[in-house]
Amino acid sequence: MQYKDRFIPLLSEEQIRDTQLNGLKWTVQHAAAGSPAYAAKFREAGIDPAGVQSLDDLQHLPFTSVEDLRDGYPFPLLSVPEEEVVRIHASSGTTGKRKVLCYTQKDVNDWKNMMARCFELAGLSRLDRIQICAGYGLWTAGVGFQLGCEHFGAMAVPVGPGNLDMQLQLLTDMGVTCMCSTASMALLMGEEVEKHGLRDKLRLRTCIFGSEAHTPKMRRRFEELLGIEDSFDISGMTELYGPGAGLECPAHEGIHYWADMYIAEIIDPETLRPVAPGEVGELVLTSLRKEAAPLVRYRTHDLTRLIPGTCSCGVTMPRHDKIMGRSDDMIIFRGVNIYPGQIAAVLEGFPGVSSEYQVRLSRVEGRDNMTISIERARDAHSGGDADLARAVGGVMHKQLMARAGIEIVDHGSLPRSFGKTRRIIDDRENGN
Numbered sequence: 001m002q003y004k005d006r007f008i009p010l011l012s013e014e015q016i017r018d019t020q021l022n023g024l025k026w027t028v029q030h031a032a033a034g035s036p037a038y039a040a041k042f043r044e045a046g047i048d049p050a051g052v053q054s055l056d057d058l059q060h061l062p063f064t065s066v067e068d069l070r071d072g073y074p075f076p077l078l079s080v081p082e083e084e085v086v087r088i089h090a091s092s093g094t095t096g097k098r099k100v101l102c103y104t105q106k107d108v109n110d111w112k113n114m115m116a117r118c119f120e121l122a123g124l125s126r127l128d129r130i131q132i133c134a135g136y137g138l139w140t141a142g143v144g145f146q147l148g149c150e151h152f153g154a155m156a157v158p159v160g161p162g163n164l165d166m167q168l169q170l171l172t173d174m175g176v177t178c179m180c181s182t183a184s185m186a187l188l189m190g191e192e193v194e195k196h197g198l199r200d201k202l203r204l205r206t207c208i209f210g211s212e213a214h215t216p217k218m219r220r221r222f223e224e225l226l227g228i229e230d231s232f233d234i235s236g237m238t239e240l241y242g243p244g245a246g247l248e249c250p251a252h253e254g255i256h257y258w259a260d261m262y263i264a265e266i267i268d269p270e271t272l273r274p275v276a277p278g279e280v281g282e283l284v285l286t287s288l289r290k291e292a293a294p295l296v297r298y299r300t301h302d303l304t305r306l307i308p309g310t311c312s313c314g315v316t317m318p319r320h321d322k323i324m325g326r327s328d329d330m331i332i333f334r335g336v337n338i339y340p341g342q343i344a345a346v347l348e349g350f351p352g353v354s355s356e357y358q359v360r361l362s363r364v365e366g367r368d369n370m371t372i373s374i375e376r377a378r379d380a381h382s383g384g385d386a387d388l389a390r391a392v393g394g395v396m397h398k399q400l401m402a403r404a405g406i407e408i409v410d411h412g413s414l415p416r417s418f419g420k421t422r423r424i425i426d427d428r429e430n431g432n
Contacts, residue, residue, distance in 0.1 A: 010316055020288060027296065028047075028049045028052045031049075034078070035078060044062070064295060069101075077293045089103070090238065114245065115147060115244035117258065118243075121256065121315065131157040134185075140242025141243055142158065171202055180208045183209045183219065184212060186226065187221060190222040191412065193225060214322075217348055234248075235247070239298060254319030257319065258317060261287070266284070279305055280324065284300065304324060306320050306321075307319040307320060338402060354376070361424070361426045363428040371404065372396070389406040
C-alpha cells in the first residue's frame with residue numbers, strides 16, 4: 001500500500017536523521033533558554049546546550065520524569081512566555097497532582113497534523129464519519145481525535161464516553177464508519193451491539209483504539225462483535241501532545257511513529273542504558289518541535305521495543321511494537337516480579353476463557369495472596385470450570401513463577417469501562 005504525500009511525509013532515513021538532529025539542537029537550546037527547570041537540570045549534568053551537535057549526544061542528556069512535571073505544577077517545563085500559551089491539558093492525578101501541559105498555537109497545529117496522519121494511515125477518507133467515544137475536557141483524547149478529524153476533513157461525531165443508548169443510536173442513525181475509543185470501550189460497545197441485535201444496521205468498518213494495553217483475544221472479540229473490517233492501535237500521551245503520536249498501518253507490522261516530531265529511545269528501566277536493537281524496554285521520548293513544554297528524554301514507563309527494518313506498507317517512518325504494559329505497573333508478589341501482560345498472555349492459550357480478567361491481591365496473617373478472576377468464554381459452559389481453573393492455574397504458575405488462586409466467573413460479570421479497565425486491585429496495604 002502506497003501513501004501519497006498529503007499528511008504523511010515520505011522521508012528517507014537520512015532525511016529523518018537530519019530532521020532529528022536539527023530538532024534536537026533546537027529543543028535543547030529552546031528549553032535551556034526558556035525553562036529555569038531545564039536550565040538547572042542541564043547545569044547539574046554539566047551540559048552545554050550549544051555543545052549538542054550530533055544525535056549521539058542525546059545519550060548524555062539528563063532524563064526528564066513525571067516528578068519533574070509534578071514538581072513544576074501548575075505549569076511544568078514551561079519554555080515560552082505565558083501569553084503564548086493558548087491551551088492546557090492534563091493527565092490523571094491518581095498518584096498526585098495532575099500533570100498539566102501547556103500548548104502554543106503552533107503546538108496545537110502540529111498535533112492536529114499528527115492526528116490527521118493517523119486517519120490517513122488507517123485508510124480513511126473525507127467521506128468517513130468518525131464517532132469519537134473518548135473523554136473530553138482536560139483530557140487530550142476527545143479533543144485530539146476531533147481536532148485531527150476536522151483537519152483531515154472527515155465528519156466528526158463527538159459523543160465522548162458513556163451514555164450507551166446515545167452511542168448506539170448515533171452509530172446507526174449517523175451511518176458511522178469509524179469509531180475512536182479505548183479497547184475496553186470498543187469491547188463494551190460490541191457487547192451492547194450484540195445484545196440489541198444491531199450489527200446488521202451498522203456501517204462501521206474501522207476502529208481506532210488506544211490508551212491502554214490490550215490482548216489479541218480482546219481485539220479479535222470486539223472486531224467480531226462490531227463487524228468491522230480492521231482496527232488500528234494508536235499511540236500517544238498528554239506529555240507528547242496527546243493521541244496521534246503514531247498508528248498501526250494496514251500491514252499490522254508495528255506502530256509507525258512520527259520520527260520527524262520526536263525521537264524514541266528504548267532503555268533498560270533498571271540500568272537506564274539502551275537495550276539491544278529489538279529488545280523490550282522502557283520508551284523514552286524527546287520532542288523536536290514542541291514549544292510550550294518540550295520533552296528531553298522523558299521516561300514514559302511504557303514497555304515496548306523498536307522494530308528494525310522497513311514496513312511492507314511503504315510508509316518510511318520507523319516503528320515500535322504495541323505498548324505491552326508499564327514498568328511501574330509491575331506487581332511484586334512473594335518476591336516475584338509480575339507484569340499484567342504476562343497474565344493476559346497465558347489467557348491467549350485457553351479458548352474456554354475470554355480476554356477479561358481481574359487480579360486481587362490481599363494479605364492474610366502476614367502472607368500475600370493472589371486471586372485471578374477470569375471470565376468464561378461467551379459460549380462455554382460452567383460444568384468444566386474446575387478443570388479449566390486447574391489447567392489455567394498450572395500454566396499461570398509455570399509462567400509467573402508464583403501460585404495464584406484461579407476463579408472462573410460468568411461471561412460479562414467483571415466490570416466494563418468506558419475508559420481504561422482496572423485489572424489490578426491491591427488490598428495488601430489495608431491488610432485485607
